[in-house]
Amino acid sequence: MLDVLKRVFGMSEKKSGAVAKERLQVVLIHDRASISPEIMEKIKEEIITVLSKYMNINRADMEIALENDSDSVALVANIPVNSMRHAR
């Protein structure tokens, strides 16, 4: 019953003001660091070059992004490894 009431009054959903704040915080990290998609792409390519010396990575499924946790910024990369290369 309370749940229904809450939904009716929009309490269970996050308020649009709070959504706006979160979206702004994330978008401003990119704006302020002024990392353009081109530069992000370049960073990605360089990481691939370095990592490829040691392992075979799955480029297609690779993800890299700046992420904003509550009070810190992180460059988060998810790079699937297909196989390791033998040490030279």
Next chain:
Amino acid sequence: MSQILVITSGKGGVGKTTTTANIGVGLAMRGHKVALIDTDTGLRNLDLLLGLENRILYDLVDVTSGRVAYKKALVRHKKFENLYLLPTSQVKDKSAVNPEQLVTLCAEMKKEFDFIIIDCPAGIEQGFKTAIAAADTAIVVTMPEISAVRDADKIIGELGRADKENVKLIVNRIRPQMVEKGDMLDMGDIDEILSVACIGQVPDDENVVVATNRGEPVITMNGSTAGQAYKNIVARICGENVPFLKPQKEGFFARLKKLFGLL
């Protein structure tokens, strides 16, 4: 010591010209000698907000190009005799005035005026660069809306890169009922995101439209909430410590929600 303020925003239509007119009138009402310079060349509006559109003979471009002395182009306000407007050209474009020209002009005008207030065009191109060049304080106007805040952040960055250290914020068109419902960014959110000293919170107020229709800025209207907010801004510019207005009484939904909160 005279001050040169630029009113800027990045995003268009957030209230720069309205803010310029009201701060100008407010400072003049306090006895300061004030000059307003419209730098929105090609899109002249400040004259309309002040009711001075029929008294313009020369404009900013005539002055910066050396055709007439600035004193000849100034339009004195009928009612507020300490207030002068230097209108801009309605036919030329933003490239007609460059930053050096405005710096030179303001240096000369500074000898005569307590405050020079520059109304900046929207955007971050040449018009913006010209408008901010001479200013020692920048007032960034924004609205509690995601794109306006983002653009304000961009402008704050640009001001930093231009070595403008004195930056203040005005948040315009606040709708207290929406803030209360949680459906509008509130001052705390905006403070946290932009971290620039706030000197004004102006509510959305129909009287602003009425005032604009008449060519008499809302600061002259008693009983208007926006007018009161502008009076407070002017007091803060003059160094007074004025508390911010309390948001108006809470809406029906807020009370209802509180009631359910008790269950």
